[in-house]
Amino acid sequence: MNAPLIIIGSGFAAYQLVKTLRRKGSDMPIQLFTADNGDEYNKPDLSHVFTKQQGADDLVSMTGKMFAARHQIELYANTRVDEINAQARCIKVNGTSYPYARLVIATGAKTFVPKLSGNAVSEVLTLNSLQEYRSAQQRIADSQHILIMGGGLIGTELAMDLAASGKKIRILDPGAHLMTALMPDFVATALEKQLRSDGVQIECLDYVTAIDRNENNLVVTSHKGMRCEADCVISAAGLVPNTGLAKQAGIEVNRGIVVDQQLKTSIEDIYAIGDCAEIEGKVMSFLQPILLSANTLASTLLSDNAALNIPAMMVKVKTPSYPIQLGGHYDPESSWQVDISEHGVIAKAYDHRQRMTGFVVTQNNLNQAFPLFRELQTVSG
Numbered sequence: 488m489n490a491p492l493i494i495i496g497s498g499f500a501a502y503q504l505v506k507t508l509r510r511k512g513s514d515m516p517i518q519l520f521t522a523d524n525g526d527e528y529n530k531p532d533l534s535h536v537f538t539k540q541q542g543a544d545d546l547v548s549m550t551g552k553m554f555a556a557r558h559q560i561e562l563y564a565n566t567r568v569d570e571i572n573a574q575a576r577c578i579k580v581n582g583t584s585y586p587y588a589r590l591v592i593a594t595g596a597k598t599f600v601p602k603l604s605g606n607a608v609s610e611v612l613t614l615n616s617l618q619e620y621r622s623a624q625q626r627i628a629d630s631q632h633i634l635i636m637g638g639g640l641i642g643t644e645l646a647m648d649l650a651a652s653g654k655k656i657r658i659l660d661p662g663a664h665l666m667t668a669l670m671p672d673f674v675a676t677a678l679e680k681q682l683r684s685d686g687v688q689i690e691c692l693d694y695v696t697a698i699d700r701n702e703n704n705l706v707v708t709s710h711k712g713m714r715c716e717a718d719c720v721i722s723a724a725g726l727v728p729n730t731g732l733a734k735q736a737g738i739e740v741n742r743g744i745v746v747d748q749q750l751k752t753s754i755e756d757i758y759a760i761g762d763c764a765e766i767e768g769k770v771m772s773f774l775q776p777i778l779l780s781a782n783t784l785a786s787t788l789l790s791d792n793a794a795l796n797i798p799a800m801m802v803k804v805k806t807p808s809y810p811i812q813l814g815g816h817y818d819p820e821s822s823w824q825v826d827i828s829e830h831g832v833i834a835k836a837y838d839h840r841q842r843m844t845g846f847v848v849t850q851n852n853l854n855q856a857f858p859l860f861r862e863l864q865t866v867s868g
């Protein structure tokens with residue numbers, strides 16, 4: 488048999504690539520190695536499992552075995568790849584070599600857990616995968632007081648979901664307001680007001696420095712000297728791309744695994760896609776760029792000419808008691824045209840040439856998101 492295409496990972500990026508290759512009619516042999524059990528699930532659903540009272544198994548849309556049979560791939564589940572040997576064109580698993588014709592790295596990212604002191608640091612929970620949720624779900628269900636480190640998109644969505652399911656939540660974030668990377672302060676302030684009225688305590692400009700265990704509880708200490716008790720602590724302090732295998736193989740790595748517009752890494756016949764990849768200097772941990780990347784990479788692997796082009800993106804913030812939709816981009820230099828009414832906010836961001844670059848809409852104005860998105864595409868197109 489000719490050496491197959493080997494894919495490392497079974498997240499959205501890996502499975503989207505497999506689906507796209509098969510949809511395009513390719514019957515190339517594919518071996519897929521994954522550290523988890525290979526079950527297919529929609530990761531964004533982790534943002535509302537608590538209000539929906541869903542366990543990890545409820546999120547599985549297809550078992551790994553079924554996915555493998557349907558898409559004619561050879562699945563190596565619960566199999567962590569230890570090494571890539573680019574000279575010998577093989578990967579290594581538990582001392583066994585598997586040769587590849589081409590190799591795709593789709594290893595995702597892990598949650599950043601800040602350096603902390605204290606005797607209970609190992610108890611910090613993370614929720615960046617179905618497995619992590621599976622191992623944390625009982626502990627979270629048994630907890631009443633939960634502290635979340637990080638008020639970015641994921642931390643904020645989790646806070647609202649957990650609060651709506653009856654938990655007492657406290658978020659600590661070093662930024663001046665929630666979601667500093669995504670949201671202007673005037674929207675964040677309104678969202679924070681809603682979260683506070685849902686019972687969430689929000690401490691900005693502060694962060695956790697130590698976690699200790701006393702007889703019954705965790706005792707959390709912050710940089711500003713705040714001390715509070717919690718039944719569990721969840722880190723949502725950002726993502727770090729899983730680049731270890733690539734680094735060790737000598738592939739160029741910056742924040743993520745550096746790829747070009749064909750998703751090629753710096754080493755011939757090795758590609759990277761998803762949360763582990765860096766495209767044009769950016770790691771984009773969202774489904775839409777991964778979907779577009781999977782299309783381009785499938786074309787690259789089938790020797791069609793394609794180059795990745797990532798247009799303006801829309802992000803729906805899953806905070807149901809204060810729904811928000813964002814589009815395009817903005818930065819501290821942007822000027823804003825803001826309309827605030829009882830229906831919510833409509834805000835448009837402009838660059839120094841007065842060109843619209845992004846927008847934010849909230850609550851009853853969500854129906855304005857698509858018209859604004861089209862306007863944005865016209866301006867940038």
Ligand SMILES: Cc1cc2nc3c(=O)[nH]c(=O)nc-3n(C[C@H](O)[C@H](O)[C@H](O)COP(=O)(O)OP(=O)(O)OC[C@H]3O[C@@H](n4cnc5c(N)ncnc54)[C@H](O)[C@@H]3O)c2cc1C
Pocket residue numbers: 495496497498499500501520521522523530531532533534566567568569593594595596614615616641729732760761762763771772773774775777803805
């Ligand atoms: C709570 C939450 C909510 C989100 N909401 C949204 C949203 O609303 N909209 C949106 O666009 N995006 C959202 N995202 C982001 C989106 O889900 C991710 O960008 C996407 O799922 C990443 O897919 P991936 O395949 O790159 O990585 P992953 O899903 O992390 O998959 C990585 C795979 O690699 C495997 N792996 C890693 N190392 C090895 C190894 N050495 N050997 C073998 N296998 C290995 C893992 O087991 C896993 O199967 C959300 C994320 C979270 C956590």
